[in-house]
């Protein structure tokens with residue numbers, strides 16, 4: 001995934017377009033993450049000022065939603081559904097296999113890859129489900145995920 005390098009000027013332009021909308025804090029944080037790949041700590045004050053809320057309000061939203069990140073993302077992100085429907089069709093085994101294939105543990109990341117759990121991707125009928133850089137995969141195997149990551153790298 002390609003993101004714009006962080007700059008306060010570019011962030012200001014993003015915030016100009018989001019702070020007038022309803023629910024401006026979450027929308028602004030999402031927009032910043034879409035633009036830069038993450039929301040750096042210095043953005044908290046900018047969002048607070050732009051949306052006329054306290055830094056605590058912004059920090060609360062930023063830390064509540066697990067999809068919002070405060071550090072740059074790795075090259076590829078793999079999310080594996082570990083909710084009940086996917087567990088019943090093998091997501092635990094998929095997690096074990098993916099940890100071996102990628103050489104990292106669930107909820108860990110390095111510069112190249114992160115493995116994270118997710119609790120339902122809305123693809124329950126085709127479980128176990130996973131997502132690679134936003135692309136949904138049904139009946140996933142660790143090899144499927146590995147090939148897709150390689151193709152996207």
Ligand code: FES
Pocket residue numbers: 081082083084085086087119120121122123124125127129
């Ligand atoms: S439980 Fe895995 S996609 Fe819904």
